[in-house]
Amino acid sequence: MWKLYALLSALFAALTAILAKIGIKGVDSNLATAIRTTVIIVLSWGIVFTIGAHHGIRALTRHNWTFLILSGLATGLSWLFYYKAIAEGDVSRVAPIDKSSIALTLILSYIILGEKFTPQTLLAGGLIVAGTFLMLWK
Known part of the structure; x- marks a missing residue:
């Protein structure tokens, strides 16, 4: 099921870029990031309360809170820089650079989480980086 969720994530991430570029004109x-974030907050908490997941808040540890907050800060900074980039540049050029985060994630997952590289992940990461540079080449 995770593969379906990942594909849906990719689809909505692509729509995010296109819809944001249209909506950010003159803003x-x-x-724009604050408005987007407000919508996400309302949607997320709506889902949490609808499915009853809010009862799990009491079970969160200091470790959970620390890393979820750090992740939220990283997400917020990513969105702020992403919106600034698409406001000033072409989405078709900004998106590949943004998606190069995949290669960075592979490296960080190896360093921080101890996840192993396979020949497939090395090749895929290399192709992503090469594709990013190809998209930027004038």
């Missing part, structure tokens, strides 16, 4: 990128 400060930080304001």
Whole structure:
């Protein structure tokens, strides 16, 4: 099932870029990010309360809180920079650079999480990086 979720994530990430580029025209990128974030907060908490997951808040440890907050800060900074980039550049050029985070994630998952590289992940990561540079080549 995780593969379906990953494909849906990719689809909605692509739509995010296109819809944001249309919606950000003439709007400060930080304001646009704040509006987007507000929508995400309402949607996320709506789902949490609808499915009853809010009862799990008490079970969160200090470790959970620390890393979820750090992840949230990283996400917020990513969105702020992403919106600034698409406000100033072409989505078709910004998106590949943004998606090069896949290669960075592979490296960090190896260093921080101890996940192993396979020949497939090395090749895929290399192709992603090569594709990013190819997209940027004028």
